[in-house]
Amino acid sequence: MARMKFLCDAERCIECNGCVTACKQEHDVPWGVNRRRVVTINDGVPGERSISVACMHCSDAPCMAVCPVDCFYHTEAGVVLHDKDRCIGCGYCFYACPFGAPQFPQIGVFGMRGKMDKCTFCSGGPEKDNSREEFTKYGRNRLAEGKLPACAEMCSTKALLAGDGDIISGIYRERVTIRAARGTRSGPPWGWDSAYGAAQPAVAGGK
């Protein structure tokens, strides 16, 4: 198995926030904490694009590098998780994360930062799988039930893909190829130029 990854297809995302709602509902996430959110670029302008963003479970995770108490770890499947019992809520991970994934619940009337909370790829944390403690601290462990993250499985347009990196990149590659073959999208995928320069990707060819 490769590493578990999210992939958001900007051509399909319709900013419905279904993924955000699914995440909130699945894990009983408290008010003020958004493990996932939808970001829209050029909102209201023709050609606007939306992408669903959460923890990207980086292979070389900056949060893990800066954590002063080393409470982060990688699972076998490549998911970045953390131990809330060890977290001191300092917020360094929030500064380090390029996606703004770490969230800090407000505890008390003075808005003090609590323990860090973030997307777990629906795989719980360092507690007994599917136990009450795990659910309370980290949310539901869908991976242990043989399911994929709720956000991706609930996505109505299947813009948000989750799972083994090899499989979901294969699904996305097939889409790009079909779009190019049908002529519905002749150029490179959105964001390609920003990431790789103006060169055309090899998307020609049919099924």
Next chain:
Amino acid sequence: MTRAVVLLLFGVLLCALAGCGERAQVVVFKQGVYQGKPDTPPYQNPPFNGDRAAWERTLATRAQLQNEYKRTHRNGNG
């Protein structure tokens, strides 16, 4: 009665002595090494009971359900 009092005093003395113990109040950090509680792999518990291959197969099948090109084809709709 006297014996009970002696035992009680002995217990109190033990409790008082426990307060004199000096234990490290901070954890020893090893830079770059996960310091939290150990976690079990997701396939360790039911329904997979340690069968990693079955867990991977289940997830791979489930991941393919995100590919609606295959889903529609499988249902005979094109």
